[in-house]
Amino acid sequence: MISPGNATKMWALHGPTMTLDAGIVMVGGAGTVTIPDPCYVIRHPRGLVLFDTGLAPEAQQDPVAVYGDLALHVGMNFPEDQKLDNQLAAIGFGLRDITHVVCSHTHLDHTGGLHLFPHAKFYAGAGDLRYAFWPDALDAGLYRRHDLEATRGFDWTHVHSDLDLFGDGSIVILHMPGHTPGNLSLLVRLTGTTFLLTADTVHLRASLDNIVPAPADYNSYDAKRSIERLAHLRDSLDATVWIGHDPEDAKDFSFAPYAYE
Numbered sequence: 001m002i003s004p005g006n007a008t009k010m011w012a013l014h015g016p017t018m019t020l021d022a023g024i025v026m027v028g029g030a031g032t033v034t035i036p037d038p039c040y041v042i043r044h045p046r047g048l049v050l051f052d053t054g055l056a057p058e059a060q061q062d063p064v065a066v067y068g069d070l071a072l073h074v075g076m077n078f079p080e081d082q083k084l085d086n087q088l089a090a091i092g093f094g095l096r097d098i099t100h101v102v103c104s105h106t107h108l109d110h111t112g113g114l115h116l117f118p119h120a121k122f123y124a125g126a127g128d129l130r131y132a133f134w135p136d137a138l139d140a141g142l143y144r145r146h147d148l149e150a151t152r153g154f155d156w157t158h159v160h161s162d163l164d165l166f167g168d169g170s171i172v173i174l175h176m177p178g179h180t181p182g183n184l185s186l187l188v189r190l191t192g193t194t195f196l197l198t199a200d201t202v203h204l205r206a207s208l209d210n211i212v213p214a215p216a217d218y219n220s221y222d223a224k225r226s227i228e229r230l231a232h233l234r235d236s237l238d239a240t241v242w243i244g245h246d247p248e249d250a251k252d253f254s255f256a257p258y259a260y261e
């Protein structure tokens, strides 16, 4: 049953930025684009949910030490106040307050903070963790196995299809394979707004408008179908789409301390 408003508040945490060739994040993309790397915190009566965990906090002082030359190739800019632990503290939460962590996919710009929440319940798309340990050679640079090794003993649930997290329709994990084998988006129904948090199902608005996948997608056919589904959900639910990496969305929406209700 759908009970709008049970997910009472949502904060978006901006995160570090990366400056890279737009052709990396969308087929046919041209020019340079500076993209944010946000995480989202959703407060529900039954838990405090974190959607994605960004870059590793330990990389803040020296990204090259953690990510090697990739940090230079993607122009990582990582101010101290954008460390995930600091961002949570800034809105009044400690690490132990997070009860559920949804990992949209296992690329390294989304897995850096997983290890901070050993007490939480974790959700990943089926096949994503396995693939991260033995990716195709072309994809291998997109994963940081260390982030995932640190979570081996954690309470992971592998999501095979859409999963209504609390059974009331307010936070629904959407199975959107293609970008990676188990890529996920998140539907959040607040009292005032229904958000479709795309994560990397798409990276730029043009990708959703024109149903265009990304060059690094694991399976372009599936990726295109997931983008089509995203567009359909946007229209059928009259949802507000927030594309995490899109710089225009980052300008149009509000980040913490602002809370959506």
Ligand SMILES: [Zn+2]
Pocket (backbone or CB within 6 Å): 107, 109, 110, 200, 245
């Ligand atoms: Zn990403």
